[in-house]
Amino acid sequence: MNQIENFLKKCPNCGAPVDEKDKVCSYCSAPIVLSEEVQKRLDEELNIYIKNAEEKLKENKNKYDPYIFGTLLITTSFLVIIYILMKNIATAPRIIIIVILSILSFAFWGILIEKSEAKAVKEFFEAELKDEIRNFIQEHQITFYDFSKRAGEILEKNARLRQFLF
Numbered sequence: 001m002n003q004i005e006n007f008l009k010k011c012p013n014c015g016a017p018v019d020e021k022d023k024v025c026s027y028c029s030a031p032i033v034l035s036e037e038v039q040k041r042l043d044e045e046l047n048i049y050i051k052n053a054e055e056k057l058k059e060n061k062n063k064y065d066p067y068i069f070g071t072l073l074i075t076t077s078f079l080v081i082i083y084i085l086m087k088n089i090a091t092a093p094r095i096i097i098i099v100i101l102s103i104l105s106f107a108f109w110g111i112l113i114e115k116s117e118a119k120a121v122k123e124f125f126e127a128e129l130k131d132e133i134r135n136f137i138q139e140h141q142i143t144f145y146d147f148s149k150r151a152g153e154i155l156e157k158n159a160r161l162r163q164f165l166f
């Protein structure tokens with residue numbers, strides 16, 4: 001870690017401090033490239049960080065669970081009432097009514113849970129993770145584009161972090 005930081009902030013040839021955007025040292029014109037070993041360690045750190053960031057998003061997706069649970073209770077009560085009312089007037093067999101109501105409620109619950117989780121994840125990202133990632137890429141002297149590119153390569157297709165990438 002220290003080795004990487006030291007390496008990145010100094011010219012490998014003359015030891016002069018270098019800017020992260022410089023391709024060559026402004027003092028001695030030596031190309032500023034990372035050795036294979038340093039690059040490999042940077043890559044490993046980046047991979048671990050990206051996976052941790054995704055885990056944090058997943059851990060924080062349940063913020064609205066109590067709210068969802070309350071809504072599910074209310075919905076279920078409504079469905080039971082509707083069923084009781086309908087069974088007296090509907091000519092269709094009860095089983096069809098039950099099936100239709102069940103499909104509707106599962107669809108509704110699915111949408112509700114997905115929306116609530118997406119909201120919780122977005123809020124957590126904006127409140128905390130965004131700044132953390134900004135600090136990480138600054139410390140490691142990479143760009144957000146680099147970060148996004150790597151995350152795009154190693155994250156699963158349905159990863160929560162994907163929506164916040166470049």
Ligand SMILES: [Zn+2]
Nearest residue numbers: 011014025028
């Ligand atoms: Zn130099």
